[in-house]
Amino acid sequence: MIPQGFSFSAINAGIKAPDHKGLDMGLVYCNRDASTAGVFTSNQIKAAPVLIGMDLVRTGKSRCIVVNSGNANACTGIIGIENARAVTAAVAQRLGVGSSDVIPMSTGVIGIQLPVSRMLDKTGELVEGLGSDIEAFSRAIMTTDTFPKTAFRQAGSAKVLGFAKGAGMIAPDMATTLAIVLTDAVIEPQLLDNIIKSCISDTFNAITIDGDTSTNDTLIALASGYVQEESALVEKAFHEVIQELAMMIVRDGEGATKVVEISVTGAENDADAKEVAMSVANSLLVKTALFGCDPNWGRIIAAVGYSSVQIEPQEIGIQVNGYAVVKDGIENAGFDEDKLHEILQNKEISIDITLGPGDGRFKAFTTDLSYQYVEINSAYRT
Amino acid sequence: MIPQGFSFSAINAGIKAPDHKGLDMGLVYCNRDASTAGVFTSNQIKAAPVLIGMDLVRTGKSRCIVVNSGNANACTGIIGIENARAVTAAVAQRLGVGSSDVIPMSTGVIGIQLPVSRMLDKTGELVEGLGSDIEAFSRAIMTTDTFPKTAFRQAGSAKVLGFAKGAGMIAPDMATTLAIVLTDAVIEPQLLDNIIKSCISDTFNAITIDGDTSTNDTLIALASGYVQEESALVEKAFHEVIQELAMMIVRDGEGATKVVEISVTGAENDADAKEVAMSVANSLLVKTALFGCDPNWGRIIAAVGYSSVQIEPQEIGIQVNGYAVVKDGIENAGFDEDKLHEILQNKEISIDITLGPGDGRFKAFTTDLSYQYVEINSAYRT
Numbered sequence: 214m215i216p217q218g219f220s221f222s223a224i225n226a227g228i229k230a231p232d233h234k235g236l237d238m239g240l241v242y243c244n245r246d247a248s249t250a251g252v253f254t255s256n257q258i259k260a261a262p263v264l265i266g267m268d269l270v271r272t273g274k275s276r277c278i279v280v281n282s283g284n285a286n287a288c289t290g291i292i293g294i295e296n297a298r299a300v301t302a303a304v305a306q307r308l309g310v311g312s313s314d315v316i317p318m319s320t321g322v323i324g325i326q327l328p329v330s331r332m333l334d335k336t337g338e339l340v341e342g343l344g345s346d347i348e349a350f351s352r353a354i355m356t357t358d359t360f361p362k363t364a365f366r367q368a369g370s371a372k373v374l375g376f377a378k379g380a381g382m383i384a385p386d387m388a389t390t391l392a393i394v395l396t397d398a399v400i401e402p403q404l405l406d407n408i409i410k411s412c413i414s415d416t417f418n419a420i421t422i423d424g425d426t427s428t429n430d431t432l433i434a435l436a437s438g439y440v441q442e443e444s445a446l447v448e449k450a451f452h453e454v455i456q457e458l459a460m461m462i463v464r465d466g467e468g469a470t471k472v473v474e475i476s477v478t479g480a481e482n483d484a485d486a487k488e489v490a491m492s493v494a495n496s497l498l499v500k501t502a503l504f505g506c507d508p509n510w511g512r513i514i515a516a517v518g519y520s521s522v523q524i525e526p527q528e529i530g531i532q533v534n535g536y537a538v539v540k541d542g543i544e545n546a547g548f549d550e551d552k553l554h555e556i557l558q559n560k561e562i563s564i565d566i567t568l569g570p571g572d573g574r575f576k577a578f579t580t581d582l583s584y585q586y587v588e589i590n591s592a593y594r595t
Numbered sequence: 596m597i598p599q600g601f602s603f604s605a606i607n608a609g610i611k612a613p614d615h616k617g618l619d620m621g622l623v624y625c626n627r628d629a630s631t632a633g634v635f636t637s638n639q640i641k642a643a644p645v646l647i648g649m650d651l652v653r654t655g656k657s658r659c660i661v662v663n664s665g666n667a668n669a670c671t672g673i674i675g676i677e678n679a680r681a682v683t684a685a686v687a688q689r690l691g692v693g694s695s696d697v698i699p700m701s702t703g704v705i706g707i708q709l710p711v712s713r714m715l716d717k718t719g720e721l722v723e724g725l726g727s728d729i730e731a732f733s734r735a736i737m738t739t740d741t742f743p744k745t746a747f748r749q750a751g752s753a754k755v756l757g758f759a760k761g762a763g764m765i766a767p768d769m770a771t772t773l774a775i776v777l778t779d780a781v782i783e784p785q786l787l788d789n790i791i792k793s794c795i796s797d798t799f800n801a802i803t804i805d806g807d808t809s810t811n812d813t814l815i816a817l818a819s820g821y822v823q824e825e826s827a828l829v830e831k832a833f834h835e836v837i838q839e840l841a842m843m844i845v846r847d848g849e850g851a852t853k854v855v856e857i858s859v860t861g862a863e864n865d866a867d868a869k870e871v872a873m874s875v876a877n878s879l880l881v882k883t884a885l886f887g888c889d890p891n892w893g894r895i896i897a898a899v900g901y902s903s904v905q906i907e908p909q910e911i912g913i914q915v916n917g918y919a920v921v922k923d924g925i926e927n928a929g930f931d932e933d934k935l936h937e938i939l940q941n942k943e944i945s946i947d948i949t950l951g952p953g954d955g956r957f958k959a960f961t962t963d964l965s966y967q968y969v970e971i972n973s974a975y976r977t
Contacts, residue, residue, distance in 0.1 A: 256925075258908050288896055290925040322788030322892020324926050370952075382897070384882060425877040425894070426901035497805040497879075498764060498972055505973025511705020512807070514670055514763070518640030521807035526640050527672075542640075543672040544706050583973075584966050590880055591887025591965075 214366050215345055216372040218244050218396035218437030221354035222342035226335040228328055229283030229321070234293045238332065239353035240339050241393060242277040242308065247435040249275040249316070250406035252413060254430035256532030260287035262317035265402075268430055269316050273402025276314035277338075278393060278433055279304050281332070282378070283321040285427040296329040303333050307340040319427050320356055320378060320391050322408050347374070354378045354391055357500035357589060359465055368450035369530045371398035371442040376389040377458040379589065381426040381467040392417070392458055402438040409434050412452045415461040418489075420578045422466040423586070424495040426573060463578045471503055474563040480573030485522040489568065490577035492520035500582035510554035512556045517566060530567040534559060548559065596747050597727055598625050598754040598779035600819030600870025604724035605735035610719040611665030611703070620714065621735035622721050623660040623775060624690065624964055628785060629699070629817040631657040632788035634795060637810035642669035643679045646701035648813055651698050658696035660815055661721075662688050663714070664738050664760070665703040669810040678711040685715050702738055702760060702773050702811050721844055729756070737970060738758045741847055746839035747965065753780035755826040763849040766808040774799070774840055775813040780829045782818040790826075791816050794834045798841040802960045804848040805872075805968070806877040819852035830909040845960045850967030853885055853962070856945040862955030867904040871950065872959035876900035882964035885944060892920045892933035894900035899948060912949040914942060 215221075219241060225360050226238040251270040269275060279301060286293045301315035308315075319327070329456055351361035362377045377392040394409070409432060417432065435453075464472055475494050480486035493499055496516040502509045513531055516525060531539035534556050538545055597603075601623060635645050651657060661683060668675050683697035690697075701709070733743035737760055744759045759774040776791070792812060799814065811888040816833075845854055857876050864867035875881055878898040884891045895913055899906060913921035916938050920927060921960040 256897060256900040258896055285893070288893060288921070289922075322891070323897060323923075403908050425878055425880045425897065426891070428897050428900060437787075496807055497968075498807045501969050501972035504969065507973060511667070511670060511810070514640055514854075515638060515705060515810050517808065518638040518810060519620050524639050527669075539670070539706075543670050543675075573622070583971060584969050585965050586879075587883050587886065587964060587969060590883035592887060 216263050216374055216375060216395045217348065217439040218397055218409055219395050220292065221229065221345040221347055221350040222339050222344065222346065223346065223349035224335055224339050224342060226281065227331045228281050234348060236353035237283045238281045238335060238339060239350045240277060240279050240343065240405060241285060241350070241395065241439050242343050243435055244348055245274065245437060246274045247252045247437050248402045249273055249403050250401050250402055250409055250434050252432045254427055256426045256428050258428045260285050260319060260429045261289055261293035262286055263431055264294065264319055264321045265297055266316050266318065266433065269313055272313065276310040276436065277304065277308065278316045278476065280317060280354055280391065282317040282354050283324055284319060285321045285323045285429050286319040288569070289322040289324065289326050292326055296327045299329055300332050303336040304340065316433055318391050318433070319432050320354065323428060340376045351376050357381055362465070364454040365452035366453050367443040368398065368446045369442045371396055371440040371447055372479050373447065373450040373454050375454040375458050377462060379410050379462040379465045381422060382425045389429055390427055390531045392436040394432070394451060394454060396447060397437045397439040398442045399438045399440065400444065400447065404444060405436055408448050408451050411525050412455045415576065418453045420463050421491060421494050422460050422463070422580055435503055452549060460578065463580060466580035467582030467589045468583040470560070470583050471581045473562050473580060474504060475566070475579065476563065477568065477576045478570050478574045479567040479569045480522065482573040483575055486573040486575035487519045487577070488522045489517055489566065490575045492516045493564065494579040497582060503557065504581035504583045506554055506557035508550045508557060513541060513564060524568055528569040532565040533557070536562055596754065596756060596883055597729065598756055599821040600779055600818060601777050602727065603727040603729055603732040603742045604721050604726065605728065605731035606717055606721050606724060608663065609713045610663050614936060615665070617730060618735035618875065619665045620663045620717065621719060621732045621847045622686065622725065623732070623777065624725050625658055625817055625819050627817050627819060628656045628658065630782050630784045631655055631789055632784055632813045632816050634791055636975070638808045639811050640670065640810045642667050642701060642811045643671055644668055644701045645673035645811060646676065648698050648700065648815065648919055651695055651829035654695065657698050657817065659686065659690065660700060660702040661851055662736055662773065664736050666701060666709050667703045667705045667811050668701040668709050669705040670706050671706065674708055677749070678709045680820040681711055682714050685718040685770055686722065689718055697891060698815055699816070700773050700813050702736065728970030729820055733945055734757050737919060739849055742837045742849070744840055744843040748832035748835050750780065750828045751785050753778055753822040755829065757840050759844060759846040761847045766809045771814055772809055776816045776833060776836060778829060779819045779821040780824045781820045782826065782829060786826060787816050787818055789835050790830050794885055797958065798837045801958060802841050802845050803873060803876050804845070805870040816952050817936060843958065843964060849971045850961035850965040852965050853963045854943050855962060857948070857959045858945065859948045859950065859959065860956045861949040861951045861953050862904065863939040863953045864955040865957055866868040866954040868957035869959070870904045871899055871902045871948065872957045874898050875946065875948070878960040879964060882961070884972070885939065885961035886965045888936055890932045894945060896921060897952050900957045906950055910951040914947040915939070916945055
């Protein structure tokens with residue numbers, strides 16, 4: 214399952230708190246130069262590792278990724294940049310690679326400086342720990358995630374392995390927080406860049422938990438180039454791995470009790486369809502109704518109506534798990550509230566919205582909004 | 596306190612449910628032609644009374660407003676229009692006015708037809724009840740509101756009296772759900788229209804509870820023309836009345852435990868400042884942090900960063916109730932987390948965000964997001 218050339222390590226560096234015992238620092242290492250590409254948050258407030266990573270991926274090659282959870286190293290100014298560089302330089306020195314070959318990633322609390330001396334003290338342990346424990350690595354990048362997120366596909370003779378973390382501050386552009394995709398296929402950096410950009414449009418950029426775009430979103434892909442394989446096959450595997458990671462993030466959305474697919478068809482174009490789907494996916498009233506299994510379809514159509522896309526009210530149709538709720542903009546004849554209430558008990562909900570005769574379509578993925586979301590996000594961190 | 600020429604009535608018409616005992620139908624009557632102006636929801640899914648009202652206010656005059664709570668008469672097709680017209684016609688006939696002189700307003704559940712025969716049976720009682728009980732009228736328009744919302748100002752010798760309801764599906768453009776403002780001043784319809792449009796920009800269009808724009812938002816203003824008064828004085832009273840109603844809606848936001856003022860200064864222009872203020876005001880992560888008094892200012896700056904306005908991260912400053920949290924885009928020297936936690940215990944929070952040297956400014960008003968918001972909005976209506 215591990216693409217050729219890669220090894221992993223995960224340690225506790227006391228980042229979440231000096232006495233925190235969980236894994237919070239990880240390393241991915243490639244034993245030769247790897248083709249490298251990345252996608253980064255569209256938030257204008259970019260964390261230090263994002264600013265550094267955006268610069269590094271321009272070379273199209275790297276050797277490793279050092280990642281920490283528990284601290285985002287965002288809004289930390291020049292000191293934040295210096296701290297991230299100190300960590301990557303120490304790791305680079307121990308591995309005997311150039312410091313521009315080490316990409317930093319961070320996730321966690323904004324505005325606090327990294328505990329850089331504790332991290333530097335641990336770089337020896339981190340590098341010595343390199344091996345095949347991908348489970349431990351996947352746990353080292355978790356924050357409020359309730360399960361680690363990895364996905365794997367065989368692409369002919371090549372392998373594609375992905376990691377991601379959730380589970381809040383998740384919104385499109387780009388909605389991943391952190392993700393890493395590794396392959397041993399031969400791929401030029403430019404093609405790798407094209408592949409990940411085309412893969413995220415209907416995956417990471419189609420999910421939303423809370424509409425909040427993070428300061429740290431980063432997806433990095435590395436290709437070690439050991440295996441010659443058809444690029445279409447590799448691209449398909451990339452898409453499936455990234456799709457699976459995106460859906461894991463939704464399933465693990467903070468406090469989520471349901472996974473919700475919102476499919477919009479019949480729009481003028483795909484961009485309009487996405488706009489409408491995201492308007493519904495981010496509506497608090499829709500999300501709380503789904504949590505409570507409230508058959509209040511008016512909230513769905515209201516969210517369609519306040520999107521910025523021009524619509525024809527009398528052409529709208531809505532189905533929930535295949536049950537026709539709205540037809541021609543009004544309640545479908547024979548609609549039964551109790552029946553919809555029963556359908557909404559399902560843990561997997563699909564809302565299909567048709568807008569008219571156009572060809573534009575988009576599928577968005579989201580969750581309901583529960584008491585637990587409020588609990589997770591209102592707790593004063595200690 | 597009642598502007599000359601107006602009378603009021605409120606009854607139970609069994610709209611919320613056949614056995615519901617509360618007031619759910621109200622009437623405002625003017626004993627002569629009143630100058631009339633209105634502002635309506637920007638949601639493209641417009642309720643039947645909105646479609647009718649938009650048409651009627653074009654004449655610039657009317658005689659009364661008939662309003663119901665418990666049923667929005669939205670997404671009800673042609674039948675919804677016919678039902679609203681049947682009610683206004685019956686009221687008009689009993690009052691001896693033209694049916695185009697009666698403006699309908701509705702608020703409540705979307706997608707259910709009005710119980711029109713129960714309402715028609717009650718029009719006699721409604722018209723006979725006309726009198727001075729403004730308290731009863733203000734209660735008849737309530738849905739999830741926990742208190743009735745009226746505001747009054749004396750404008751020299753003229754009076755300005757306003758009513759509004761809250762308390763969910765509140766977002767700018769136009770964020771009122773329903774509001775009525777009455778005056779006995781002499782005001783031409785065109786001036787009345789100008790006054791209400793200029794009054795809503797920093798009031799109803801500056802508040803957001805949940806970012807959901809309703810299908811029924813309507814503000815109607817009537818001027819009976821009994822009192823000649825300086826128009827600047829009247830306009831000032833209108834602004835104060837509308838401002839007070841808007842703040843009541845925020846204070847009564849569903850599940851709100853805090854009133855939050857988000858003031859943005861230093862933007863390139865006012866529109867940019869509004870965009871940033873609304874991005875912060877609608878952030879679930881900001882709103883849940885405020886509920887939990889979590890001193891996590893990173894969520895505020897992240898929401899500034901993902902707004903569509905171009906910003907300079909290193910120029911951002913943030914103060915919370917006057918306490919400097921962020922300076923030059925990073926944590927202010929000497930910032931103390933426990934102190935901010937203590938400040939956030941206040942029920943009135945002001946967040947001041949400076950973006951740079953520009954003159955653009957905007958103040959938005961919102962609430963925190965509590966367990967109770969989820970409770971109110973996830974409960975399956977019965």
